[in-house]
Amino acid sequence: MAHDNALFDYSPITERPPLSWPGDAKVAVYxxxxxxxxxxDRPSTSIWPGTADLVPDALNYGWRDYGARVGVWRITExxxxxxxxxxxxxxxxxxxxNPQIVKAGxxxxxxxxxxxxxxxxxQTGMDPEQERAYLTEVVDTIAGATGRRPRGWMGPGLTETFQTPGLLAELGLDYVLDWTNDxxxxxxxxxxxxxxxxxxELNDLMLFPSGLTGPGFxxxxKDQFDQLRADARTGGRVMALALHPFVTGQAFRAKYLxxxxxxxxxxxxxxxxxSDEIADHYNRTASPAA
Incomplete structure (x- = not known):
């Protein structure tokens, strides 16, 4: 059975009330x-597909694991x-x-x-009760480690089920990043x-494997920020820079970041x-018609 999109309405950015940021900023950057x-023993993001289905897949697992062992510390610095x-x-x-990473954050x-x-x-394919238990465990684990419940959600691989947003709201979350359409x-x-x-698009996992160089990054x-700043003459914009420690955390890319x-x-x-502060400011100040 076909589904229409029941999660959000179409809203052209040209027809919204102006959005303002603190200090008259034009672009909120996170x-x-x-x-x-x-x-x-599971396939995941890979730099070389030729071994992605092997168990163990030392090549791709090691590439990903570099992020937690080395790359995240370089980016943190x-x-x-x-x-x-x-x-x-x-x-x-x-x-x-990797509790040391949480401690550093x-x-x-x-x-x-x-x-x-x-x-x-x-979590795709889970029934509602399975997903409710799964999301509850994820949120409670992060809350226990950080001392506060997470406010935002991004699914692994930006994935959701049709029930994910409602379940997240039940758990007290107030924003999602999965819909990269605005x-x-x-x-x-x-x-x-x-x-x-x-x-x-402004995401190292998409940019660098396509052949982008460090200077190109x-x-x-720069081009993303400059265009968003120009667009902001009609209302503030958001610039999200998405980084993965096993990609941008590589030594030869550090100076370009x-x-x-x-x-x-x-x-x-x-x-x-x-992103928490962006959500807070929007919820405090945006017109209900936005």
Missing amino acids: IGLNIEHFLI ILDRHGMRASALLNSDVVHH LERGWAWLAHGRTNSIL DQPYPLKVPGLISVPYSV VQVV DQALAYLAAQPEAWITT
């Missing part, structure tokens, strides 16, 4: 840092250099397997979003839940913030 756990906090998209299994005041249990397993937050048809922009970040963040940090019209 760093979506994917902090993920992977199972050794660069974020610190520019005074930026991550919006941490956290697999709850990281709490058990807590020391830096990162925002914590629920990002499923592991990126090796998606440059502004917007309300969903689930009471209390909004969509906050995320990007599958810096230019892409540093250059990109230096550019963003130097922009007086940028509000360098977190």
Whole structure:
């Protein structure tokens, strides 16, 4: 049976009330840092498909594991250099397997979003009760480790079921990143839940495997910000920069991330913030008609 989209209405960005950010900023910028756990006997994100179905798949598992062992620490140092906090998209299994990463994020005041249990397993195909138990476990695990319940959600692989938004609202979450279809937050048809922009384009996992160079990455970040700043003459915009420690955390890419963040940090019209704070400000100030 075909389904129409019942989660959100079509809203052209040209027909909305103006959206403002603190300090008259034009673009709200956040760093979506994917902090993920992977199972050794399941296929997942791969740099080389030729071994992706092997068990164990040392090549691809090792590439992904580099992020937790090395890459995230390199990115953390660069974020610190520019005074930026991550919006941490956290697999709850990281709490058990890589607690040092959670500790480092807590020391830096990162925002914590629920990002499923592991990126090796998606919740697609779960019935509502299975998914309710799954989401409850993910949220409770992150809350126990960070001292606060996550406010935002991004599914592993940006996946949801038709019941996911309602279940997330039941658990007290108030925004999702899965619907990458806008440059502004917007309300969903689930009471209390909004969509906050995320990007599958301004995303290292899409950019670098396509052959983008380090200098090219810096230019892409600059071009994205500059265009959003120009667009913001009719209302504030959101720029989400999506990073994966096993991609941008590689040594030869570090200086280019540093250059990109230096550019963003130097922009007086940028509000360098977190996805939590974007959601808060939108909920406080946006017109119900937005």
